[in-house]
Amino acid sequence: MTPNRSTGFTPFFLVYGAKAVLPSDLDHGAPRVRAFDQDRATEAQQDVVDLLEEACETAVIRSARYQQTLHRYHERKIRRRTLEVGDLILRRTQSTKDKHKLSSPWEGPYTVAEVIRPGAYRLKDDNGNVLTNTWNIKQLRRFFP
Incomplete structure (x- = not known):
């Protein structure tokens, strides 16, 4: 109506x-x-x-x-977000096992190892090991130490 x-x-x-x-x-x-x-x-x-x-x-x-x-x-x-190789970032936690409601939803920091294409990134941990998965920008957040 x-x-x-x-x-x-x-x-x-x-x-x-x-x-x-x-x-x-x-x-x-x-x-x-x-x-x-x-x-x-x-x-x-x-x-x-x-x-x-x-x-x-x-x-x-x-x-x-x-x-x-x-x-x-x-x-x-809308503001476009881009990350470059070497940027420090946090990634969204994939598992909520052993977490409670006050646990941080982010883990890291990680370093951007490679830009696959705009919005898709490969990460490197503190030990320098490159993670096998690629990550979408929606699952990442810039880290400011």
Whole structure:
């Protein structure tokens, strides 16, 4: 019943091409229900079918504009994170075994040994051993000693 922010139309209208009539409208005699006339309804239905295609195109355009606006907002607010070889980082712990709720979710520090591609890194521990797994930037955090 509520118009969608991105399309400007209700989902019911986009599916059925008409406004929904609620049971409460029927029970309380809403003006729209009282003004219903079968003869005019048939003509109005044909007009609505003609306008439905235009409404769908309008909804698609509004939705695309809304998505572009969200994308621009997201790009403005997001900060890219990059790590370089030699940076000290912490990685998210993989196992919660023997941990309690006050345990740190991070372990390390580790050193970035290799940049596989932007966002994927190979790590090296304190002993200089390179870890076999690659790590995504979402699982890493820069460490400041």
